[in-house]
Amino acid sequence: MGSRWTFDGHIAGIGTASGVRAVVGVWQDSPFGAFSDVMVQQPSGQRLLLAPRPDVAEFISATYSFDEVRVVDVRASLADGALAVDAGPLAIRAVTGTRTLLGTALRAVPRRLAVHPRWLSAVSPLAALAAPGARTYGTAGSGRAEFYGVTDLHHLTSAVVSWEGKDAGALAPIRPAVTFGFSSVPPRPSLARVRTTVVEA
Template sequence: MDRFRGYIAGIGTYSGTRLVMGHWLESPFGAFTDVMAENAAGSRLLLAPNSDVAAYVGGTYHFDAVDVVDVEARLTADRFLVSAGPLRLNLALGPRTILGRLLEHVPPALAVHPRWLAAVNPVAAVLVPGVSTAGSAGGGRREFYGVRSIRSVAGASAVWNGRDLGRLSPLKPPVRFGFSSFPPKPQIVAVTTTIIS
């Protein structure tokens, strides 16, 4: 059983490129940040900080290409900054959402337990269409998302290879990296991801 504790942020942009960033404080690979990008044409790219992360994440999710690049990230009280290969990202973080405040009242051990996440999966799919808390991952693995808090993203500056990706937009259409998409509304979630082989 592998556990990743940290944050996942997801945004859409006016250009049609959708971005999902994992900012992990604790994991089997130590602390790291990775970026999953899907452009308007549907091409999916993983930007990983090293070959070990590239192999693991690339074997768990679905990508058309995987690049190992220099990744730097910083999460503060009101900003999430990411520099990864062609991407320069600056997210302005907003307040906690209503659902995020409710989730903070779930006992921490229960909030991340695979059995709990499998049980609440049907409810999660109704509350946030397209989102699952439990499902099948690549390589015969099972994956569970235990979200502990949610904050909105109030604004974003995203540049890819020097080109502005445009204003902040919903994640539409849904991203297709794994069994679950990210919520349509741009946000950042505090999460523990459990992957069982």
């Protein structure tokens, strides 16, 4: 077994009526310190990474697949039920709602177990049934394996999203699923509490 990287924070999945889809990572603790990043997929299918620093961009682009990578000022905050993101051409103001039924079930699993790679490997097929398109384990780029340990999940109830200064439309399901890696986010816009573990074989 090679290197291991652990990221603790939140992932928000957002879809819009225009077809712009965004996956926002707000990481409170990581090997790169606290940071935020955004993966954006256009209606055309083009995949773009917005990362705050070259080292972060290098790691993420080696793990996931993108057509373009930009290093821009990425600022994201989570407070009082609101998510605010400013990342180069993208701006998001979203409101979180109630905990999902899946989120309630996830909270019943002890955290140490819920984020353990062996557990996540075992329950990955069930995760795909509970949240179509989502997986808890899979292979990533550069010979890496990745584990998503989700411990809570809330709906996003509304969002104002702009891309390059233009309104991207109302909050909408994330369809088609994003294709940055082996897993998408749940189809319904949501905010997940997550620990992501990346392992190099």
